[in-house]
Amino acid sequence: MPPARGGSCSIIDPALLFVAGTALPAQEPPKSPDPAPTLESRCDAAGAKASSVRALPHRRPVRVKVVDRKEHALDLVAETERSFGGRLDEVEAFLARLGLIPAKLRLKPAIALFVNQAVGASYDRDTVRVFDANVSDSTLVHEMVHALQDQNFAMASANEQTPGVDAGIAFQALLEGDADFTEGLAMHPEYARDLEVHAKRLRAESEAAEARARQGAALTPAIFSRTQTFWYTRGEEFALALYRSGGWGAVNRAWGAPPESSEQVLHPEKYLAREHPVRIDTSELEASLIADGWAVRYATPVGELVTEIWLEQAGPRPVDVGATFKAAAGWGGDRGVLCERDGARFGLWLSTWDSEDEAREFVSLAERTLPAADGTDGDPDREVRLMPDGLHAVLRRGADVFILLGCPPERLAGIEEKAWAAPRTIGTRRK
Ligand SMILES: [Zn+2]
Numbered sequence: 001m002p003p004a005r006g007g008s009c010s011i012i013d014p015a016l017l018f019v020a021g022t023a024l025p026a027q028e029p030p031k032s033p034d035p036a037p038t039l040e041s042r043c044d045a046a047g048a049k050a051s052s053v054r055a056l057p058h059r060r061p062v063r064v065k066v067v068d069r070k071e072h073a074l075d076l077v078a079e080t081e082r083s084f085g086g087r088l089d090e091v092e093a094f095l096a097r098l099g100l101i102p103a104k105l106r107l108k109p110a111i112a113l114f115v116n117q118a119v120g121a122s123y124d125r126d127t128v129r130v131f132d133a134n135v136s137d138s139t140l141v142h143e144m145v146h147a148l149q150d151q152n153f154a155m156a157s158a159n160e161q162t163p164g165v166d167a168g169i170a171f172q173a174l175l176e177g178d179a180d181f182t183e184g185l186a187m188h189p190e191y192a193r194d195l196e197v198h199a200k201r202l203r204a205e206s207e208a209a210e211a212r213a214r215q216g217a218a219l220t221p222a223i224f225s226r227t228q229t230f231w232y233t234r235g236e237e238f239a240l241a242l243y244r245s246g247g248w249g250a251v252n253r254a255w256g257a258p259p260e261s262s263e264q265v266l267h268p269e270k271y272l273a274r275e276h277p278v279r280i281d282t283s284e285l286e287a288s289l290i291a292d293g294w295a296v297r298y299a300t301p302v303g304e305l306v307t308e309i310w311l312e313q314a315g316p317r318p319v320d321v322g323a324t325f326k327a328a329a330g331w332g333g334d335r336g337v338l339c340e341r342d343g344a345r346f347g348l349w350l351s352t353w354d355s356e357d358e359a360r361e362f363v364s365l366a367e368r369t370l371p372a373a374d375g376t377d378g379d380p381d382r383e384v385r386l387m388p389d390g391l392h393a394v395l396r397r398g399a400d401v402f403i404l405l406g407c408p409p410e411r412l413a414g415i416e417e418k419a420w421a422a423p424r425t426i427g428t429r430r431k
Contacts, residue, residue, distance in 0.1 A: 038133070039064055039066070039130070039133045039135075040064055042137060042140060043062070043064040043128060043140050043144070045137075046137055046140035046141045046143075046144045047062060047140075047144040047147065049141055049144075049186045050141050050144040050145045050147075050148060050182060050183075050186060051144075051148060053182055053185050053186045054145055054148055054182045054248065055248045056148045056152050056248075056252075057148075057151075057152075058144075058147060058148065058151060059151040059152065060126050060151055061126065062126050062127065062128060062144065062147045063126060063127045063128070064127070064128045064129075064130065064140075065127055065128070065129050065130070066129075066130055066131065066132070066133055067129045067130070067131065068131075069131050072122065072129060072131070073111070073112040074112070075124075076111055076112070076122075077108050077111050077112055087298065088107050088108065089107075090297045090298035090338065091107065091165070091298060092105070092106065092107045093297060093298065093338055093340075093345060094165075094297070094298040094300070094336065094338040094347070095223060097338055097345055097346070097347040097405055097406070098302075098310060098314075098336070098347060098349070098405065099310070099313065099314050099369075099405075100221065100222075100223040100306070100309065100310060100313060101221045101223060102221070105221065110224075120132070120135055120136075120139050121135055121139050121140070121142075121143050122143070123143045123144075123146035123147055123150070125150075126147065126150075126151075128140065128143040128144065128147070137187075138183055138186075138187045141182070141183045141186045141187065142179045142180065142182075142183040143179075145178065145179040145182045145183065146175070146179055149175065149178065149179070149255065152252075152255075153252070153255035153256075154255075163300075164300035164301045165300045165301065165302065165303065165306065166261050166262055166277075166300065166301040166302060166303025166304075166305070166306065167258075167260055167261065167301065169227055169230065169231070169262050169265075169303065169305060169306070170258065170259040170260060170261050170262050170264060170265050170303075171258050171259070172231045172235070173230060173231045173234055173235030173238060173259065173262070173265045174235060174238065174239070174254055174255070174258050174259055174265075175231075175235070176231040176232045176235045176236075177231070177232070177234070177235020177236045177237070177238050177239040177265075178235070178239045178251055178254075180232050180233075180235065180236040180239070181236045181239035181240055181243065181251075182239075184198075184236070195240065195243070195244050198240065199237070199240055199241075199244070202233070202236055202237045202240060203237065205233055206229075206233035206234055206236075206237060209229045209232075209233045210226065210229055210233070212229075213225040213226045213228075213229045214226070214312070214319075214321075222309050222312065222313050223306065223309055223313075226305070226309050227305070227306075227309075230262070230265070230305055234265050234266060235265065237268070238259070238265045238268050238271070239251055241268035241269075241272075242254055242268065242271075242272075245268075245272055254271075259271050260276060260277055261277040261301065261303050261304065262303040262304050262305035262306070263277060263303065263304040263305075263331055264277075265305075266304055266305065266329075267329075276426050277301065277303075277332065277333040278332045278333025278352050278424050278425070278426055279301075279333060279335075279424070279425050279426075280333055280334060280335040280350055280351075280352065280422050280423075280424050281422055281423040281424070281425070282299065282335050282337055282348070282350060282419075282422050284418055284421070284422065285337070285348070285415065285418040285419055285422055286299065286337060288414065288415075288418055289339050289411075289415070292411070293341050294339040294340065294341045295339065295340050295341065296337060296338070296339055297338045297339065297340045297345070298337070298338045299335060299336065299337040299338070300335070300336055301333065301334055301335055301336075302334050302335075302336045302349060302351075303331070303334070304328050304329065304331040305328075307328045307331055307334070307351070307362075308324050308325055308327075308328035310369075311324040311327060311328060311362075311365050311366065311369075312324050314369040315365045315366070315368055315369055316365065316368040323365065324365065326361070327361045327362050327364075327365050328362070329358075330353045330354045330355065330357075330358025330359070330361060330362060331351065331353065331354075331358075331362075332351075332352045332353050332354050332358075332399070333351070333352050333424065334349065334350060334351035334352065335349075335350055335351075335422075336348065336349045336350075337349075344389070344390075344406075345406065346389075346390055346404070346405060346406035346407045346408070347403075347404070347405035347406065348402070348403070348404060348405075348407070348415065348419065349402070349403040349404075349405070350400065350401075350402050350403075350419050350422060351400070351401045351402075351403075352399055352400050352401075352424055353399045353400070353401065354399070355399055356398055356399050358399070359396055359398070359399045359400065359401050360380075360381075360396065362401055363380070363381065363394055363396045363401055364380075366394045366401065366403060367380075367383040367394040369394070370383055370385050370392055370393075370394060371385060371387070381395065381396040381397070382395055382396075383395075384412075386409060387406070389406040390404075390406035390407050390408055390409065391404055391406070391407040391408070391409050391412055392404060392405055392406065392407075393407070393412070395416065397420055400420065402416065402419045402420070
C-alpha cells in the first residue's frame with residue numbers, strides 16, 4: 001500500500017503486495033546465449049509504439065537491462081522507504097493500528113517477497129529493468145510509457161505536492177493508469193474506435209479485478225491487493241475519463257496537477273470539477289497530546305479507498321460490497337493520526353462527510369467494527385467500548401465522525417473536544 005513516490009524521479013512498478021508465509025526463491029536471470037540485441041530491439045520498437053500512441057517524444061535514450069531480482073528487491077525497499085521520508089515503520093504501525101495489516105507484518109520483507117514473485121519489469125531513470133528477456137511486448141510498452149512520463153513531466157515535483165497515504169495512492173493511480181491506458185491502445189488499436197465501449201470494458205475489468213483481490217484477501221492483506229488493483233484498474237478508468245474530456249492534453253495536464261485523493265480517481269468528475277478534499281487540521285489536537293507526553297508517529301489523510309477497504313475488512317460479515325462502496329462514497333476529507341507513549345499506541349481518525357446523512361451511513365457500518373460489548377448507551381451516534389488496549393469509539397457530530405482506536409480512557413473528553421473543533425478547509429493545491 002505505501003505507494004512508490006520516489007523523490008528521485010524513479011518509478012516503481014511493483015505493488016507492495018504481500019503473500020503471507022510464501023517465500024519463493026529468487027530467480028536467476030535467464031541464460032540464453034545472446035538475448036541482449038533482441039531484447040533491445042524489442043524495447044526500441046515498444047518505445048516507438050508508446051511514443052506514437054501517447055503523442056509524446058522520448059527525450060533521452062532508454063536502456064533495457066536484465067537484472068537480478070534480489071538486487072532489485074533491495075533497491076525497491078530503499079526507494080519505497082525514501083518515498084515516505086524514511087518512515088516505513090510508522091506507516092506499518094499506522095496500518096496495524098487501523099487493523100489493515102496484521103500487527104506482526106513487516107513491510108520491508110513483505111515488499112521484497114512480492115518483488116521475487118510477481119513483478120515482471122520496472123522503470124527507473126532511463127532504464128527499463130526486466131527479470132526475464134522474454135518479457136512480453138505489452139509490458140515493454142507499459143514501461144516505455146513510464147519513460148515518457150519521466151522524461152516529459154518532471155515527475156519528482158509532480159508526486160510531492162500532497163504527501164500522505166491517500167495522495168500517494170492517487171498519484172500512483174495516475175502513473176499506472178496512464179501507462180495501462182496507453183498500453184491498451186497500443187496493443188489493441190480498435191479500443192480507440194469506440195471509447196464508450198472501452199469505458200464499459202474497463203469498468204467490467206475493474207470489478208472483476210476487485211473481486212479477485214477480495215478473494216485473495218485470505219492470504220494477502222486487502223490493503224495491498226486492493227490498492228495495487230486500484231492503481232492499475234481504477235487508474236486506467238481515470239486516464240480514460242481524462243482522455244475523453246480533452247484528449248492526451250487533458251492527461252498531460254494531470255501531471256501538472258495530479259489527483260489529490262483516491263476520491264478524485266474513483267470519481268473523475270470530481271477531479272475535473274476541481275472538487276478538492278476537505279483538509280482537517282489536527283495540529284492543536286496533536287499539540288495537546290504531545291504536551292501530555294505522547295509522540296505523534298504518523299499522520300495522513302486516509303481517503304475514500306482505504307476507508308472502503310477498512311469497512312470491508314473490519315466491518316460487518318458477510319461483507320456487502322455495494323453497501324461499503326456506497327458508505328465510503330460520501331467521504332469528504334479526513335485525517336488519521338498515530339500516537340505513541342511508552343510503547344503503547346493509539347489511533348485517531350477524524351473524517352468529514354458530504355452531508356449529515358452520509359456521515360450517518362458511514363457510522364452505521366463503522367460502529368459495527370466494534371465488538372458488541374457492554375458500554376453502549378443506546379445512542380446511535382456514540383458507540384464506546386473499553387477494551388484491554390484502551391477506548392475504542394465511533395462518534396458522530398453533524399457531518400463529522402471521530403473514531404478512536406485504543407485511546408487512554410481519561411483522555412477522551414479532552415481529545416474529543418479538540419477533534420470537533422479542528423479547523424477544516426477546502427483543500428487547495430500546494431502549487
Ligand atoms: Zn507501471
